[in-house]
Amino acid sequence: MKDAAMYIPTYSDVEAAHERIKPYIRHTPVRTSDYLNELTGAELFFKCENFQEPGAFKVRGASNAVFGLDEAQAAKGVATHSSGNHASCLSYAAMLRGIPCNVVMPHTAPQAKKDTVRRYGGKITECEPSTTSREETFAKVQEQTGGDFVHPYNDPRVIAGQGTCAKELMEQTGGLDIVVAPIGGGGMISGTCLTLSNIAPRTQIIAAEPEQADDAYRSFKAGHIIADDAPETIADGLKVPLKDLTWHFVSNHVSDILTASEDEIIEAMKITWKHLRIVAEASSSVPLATILKNKDAFAGKRVGVIITGGNVDLDLLPWLK
Amino acid sequence: MKDAAMYIPTYSDVEAAHERIKPYIRHTPVRTSDYLNELTGAELFFKCENFQEPGAFKVRGASNAVFGLDEAQAAKGVATHSSGNHASCLSYAAMLRGIPCNVVMPHTAPQAKKDTVRRYGGKITECEPSTTSREETFAKVQEQTGGDFVHPYNDPRVIAGQGTCAKELMEQTGGLDIVVAPIGGGGMISGTCLTLSNIAPRTQIIAAEPEQADDAYRSFKAGHIIADDAPETIADGLKVPLKDLTWHFVSNHVSDILTASEDEIIEAMKITWKHLRIVAEASSSVPLATILKNKDAFAGKRVGVIITGGNVDLDLLPWLK
Numbered sequence: 001m002k003d004a005a006m007y008i009p010t011y012s013d014v015e016a017a018h019e020r021i022k023p024y025i026r027h028t029p030v031r032t033s034d035y036l037n038e039l040t041g042a043e044l045f046f047k048c049e050n051f052q053e054p055g056a057f058k059v060r061g062a063s064n065a066v067f068g069l070d071e072a073q074a075a076k077g078v079a080t081h082s083s084g085n086h087a088s089c090l091s092y093a094a095m096l097r098g099i100p101c102n103v104v105m106p107h108t109a110p111q112a113k114k115d116t117v118r119r120y121g122g123k124i125t126e127c128e129p130s131t132t133s134r135e136e137t138f139a140k141v142q143e144q145t146g147g148d149f150v151h152p153y154n155d156p157r158v159i160a161g162q163g164t165c166a167k168e169l170m171e172q173t174g175g176l177d178i179v180v181a182p183i184g185g186g187g188m189i190s191g192t193c194l195t196l197s198n199i200a201p202r203t204q205i206i207a208a209e210p211e212q213a214d215d216a217y218r219s220f221k222a223g224h225i226i227a228d229d230a231p232e233t234i235a236d237g238l239k240v241p242l243k244d245l246t247w248h249f250v251s252n253h254v255s256d257i258l259t260a261s262e263d264e265i266i267e268a269m270k271i272t273w274k275h276l277r278i279v280a281e282a283s284s285s286v287p288l289a290t291i292l293k294n295k296d297a298f299a300g301k302r303v304g305v306i307i308t309g310g311n312v313d314l315d316l317l318p319w320l321k
Numbered sequence: 322m323k324d325a326a327m328y329i330p331t332y333s334d335v336e337a338a339h340e341r342i343k344p345y346i347r348h349t350p351v352r353t354s355d356y357l358n359e360l361t362g363a364e365l366f367f368k369c370e371n372f373q374e375p376g377a378f379k380v381r382g383a384s385n386a387v388f389g390l391d392e393a394q395a396a397k398g399v400a401t402h403s404s405g406n407h408a409s410c411l412s413y414a415a416m417l418r419g420i421p422c423n424v425v426m427p428h429t430a431p432q433a434k435k436d437t438v439r440r441y442g443g444k445i446t447e448c449e450p451s452t453t454s455r456e457e458t459f460a461k462v463q464e465q466t467g468g469d470f471v472h473p474y475n476d477p478r479v480i481a482g483q484g485t486c487a488k489e490l491m492e493q494t495g496g497l498d499i500v501v502a503p504i505g506g507g508g509m510i511s512g513t514c515l516t517l518s519n520i521a522p523r524t525q526i527i528a529a530e531p532e533q534a535d536d537a538y539r540s541f542k543a544g545h546i547i548a549d550d551a552p553e554t555i556a557d558g559l560k561v562p563l564k565d566l567t568w569h570f571v572s573n574h575v576s577d578i579l580t581a582s583e584d585e586i587i588e589a590m591k592i593t594w595k596h597l598r599i600v601a602e603a604s605s606s607v608p609l610a611t612i613l614k615n616k617d618a619f620a621g622k623r624v625g626v627i628i629t630g631g632n633v634d635l636d637l638l639p640w641l642k
Contacts, residue, residue: 029350034374050598053355270635277371277600277631310598314591320641 008248011198013160014167014191021063021161024096026052030172031307035275040291041299045176046272047169050280050310054092054120056085057165057188057308058152064161065150066093074099079147081127081138083109084237085309086152091122102147104138112313153187154243162191167199169304176203177301180287182308183207183216183257184238186246192306193253204255208287210235210265216242217257220250234262234318237283237309258297260289266318268292272307279310282318329569332519334481335488335512342384342482345417347373351493352628356596361612362620366497367593368490371601371631375413375441377406378486378509378629379473385482386471387414395420400468402448402459404430405558406630407473412443423468425459433634474508475564483512488520490625497524498622501608503629504528504537504578505559507567513627514574525576529608531556531586537563538578541571555583555639558604558630579618581610587639589613593628600631603639 031046049057066078077100080090087103094101101122105114106129117124127137142149151158165188166179179196183189189207196203209216213231219242227241242250260268265282268289272280284307291298291305352367370378387399398421401411408424415422422443426435427450438445448458463470472479486509487500500517504510510528517524530537534552540563548562563571581589586603589610593601605628612619612626 031372051352055598273600273635274633277376279594279598279600314594314638315641317635317638317641320636320638 007156008245009156009160009194011194013156014163014195017060017064017160018164018167020067021060021164024063024067024093025059027168028052030169031276031278033275036271041295042291042301042303044291045169045173045302045304046276047165047304047306048278049165050278050284050307054085054089054116055309055311056089057162057306058085058089059092060164061155061158061161061187061191062086062090062150063093063096065148065155065157066090066097066099068157069148073148076146076148077101078150079103079138079142079145080150080152081105081134082152083113085311087113087122088116088120090150091117091120095121100145100147102141102145104134104141106134110313116311152240153185153190154245156245158187159190159194159245159249162188163195164191165306166192166195169306170196170200173302173304175200175302176304178204178206178298179304179306180206180208180291181306182235182238182283182286183209183250184283185240186216186242186250188306188308189254190246190249193249197253205253206290207250207254207257208290209257209259210238210286211259211261213239214259216250217259219247220254220257223251235265235283235286237281238286258290258294260286260293264289264293270319278307279312280307281309281312284308284310328477329566330477330481330515332515334477335484335516338381338385338481339485339488341388342381342485345384345388345414346380348489349373351490352597352599354596357592362616363612363622363624365612366490366494366623366625367597368486368625368627369599370486371599371605371628375406375410375437376630376632377410378483378627379406379410380413381485382476382479382482382508382512383407383411383471384414384417386469386476386478387411387418387420389478390469394469397467397469398422399471400424400459400463400466401471401473402426402455403473404434405473406632408434408443409437409441411471412438412441416442421466421468423462423466425455425462427455431634437632473561474506474511475566477566479508480511480515480566480570483509484516485512486627487513487516490627491517491521494623494625496521496623497625499525499527499619500625500627501527501529501612502627503556503559503604503607504530504571505604506561507537507563507571509627509629510575511567511570514570518574526574527611528571528575528578529611530578530580531559531607532580532582534560535580537571538580540568541575541578544572556586556604556607558602559607579611579615581607581614585610585614591640599628600633601628602630602633605629605631
């Protein structure tokens, strides 16, 4: 699938993805809160992707890749490198199809992440926590298994899959002025851009990013990709850089990128838990943090917010540190 | 409304309640989890009453009482004694109708509970933390205000309102073998009995109770109400005793009462947060605790579980103590 990375997905790919993955994903609900509407002055619609079975929107793109494989490739399975939600979601989708999933992960990854991948039948090959080791190890695994590489975000199948989330959100709300989603590598934002630029071109798309990992913000201002080396943030799903395909969507369709500090993210996370009564990751709380910080930009608007995931270590809550 | 306490509500009261309160409550979603189904061997359907705006099912009964008042009584408002979800839900419903709500609460009640009641416009009169002081203070408040007494559970309007939850759950799931709900004073269980005995008489109703506050269990076995004095449990919504009206439903329609230890409740609470990714109170976790403890009784069955509320102090999580 090497050439596939150069293909820019279209909205008909999103529609095809939706039909393909519907049996395997949850049609997640939209939560609202009068209290949060009063607090922000906006009308907020939270799309609960934390309610996907493996706890993250990434099951959409992963399922689209897995269930789109022909039988010959499916027999060899899929492979990826990730220590986050993509690894568990790809393992989950592969388990549903009954095909192998190989994951390269640094040996330093949290035990809970490894346990989840294995629970879904994923096979882990550990590497050193460096890019060189990861690439070498992954090349070896792929050569041995012939598994199809499903990149966590820089893959048209993945982006088309993530685009199904904004499609559902627009159907469920009947229209929005703004959609805000977190940005890390840009998979969710790219899928959102792909969908909204086609079905709701007047809806603004705002990306939300941690100040401490603001490479997308700086890329957006500079007009070219700036990649940081290992930024540190509580929003651990958002540390990765943009790639060519996601940069295409970000640079063409995103209206603005807003950032929030670590304290603002943690406060928004606690507010989300307290008033929406859902368990959402720190990464998922960056959008609300930016809305609370920039109330004037959102006041009076109908605003969709994508709660991207809910895999949290309940013994290590950031506001209790 | 003193005589109202003697009236046993019927299913048409539930239907009337549902029509009356629909504009003021959330039609809460039902959550499922493949993981929890595998863990228990049952097919579980969790009705998320924690997603009501004030965070608890009690907004159903409170709204039914508040919006059922005639104009003359409405002008005088409502009154209750409660330091829990009933106080905030009654204040919330009164705020929506724009009428006064007076709440008698011990001065020892948590500040957060007082803040919530006041946020919804409820007026708090503090008493000493004793039954005598509470009754004296409440009599005085009621005499001064003429507010209609809405008991937290021993009130036919409240029970009919709570019965709308099981009605929705049956509509959403298309039928269940068993419904499990926590039991404290018995308002939710009574509403569930009222609804299911009419629309699904073959569905078993199981009440779940903390071992350390097992007065309903002992009442059920003894055949008459046994009331404890101030039991201690992490499930703080379930400390209150049965009363005549709720005893009527419990003694006639409940199939069994199962209990769980404090540790089992806390473990079930953590599992709920981790795998359903919702914020649920300890009281709401007693049903899952009893299901995990009595797997054989539930295996292979379609089981509804009512997540009664989600008002939790996020700084004091029981598994971190």
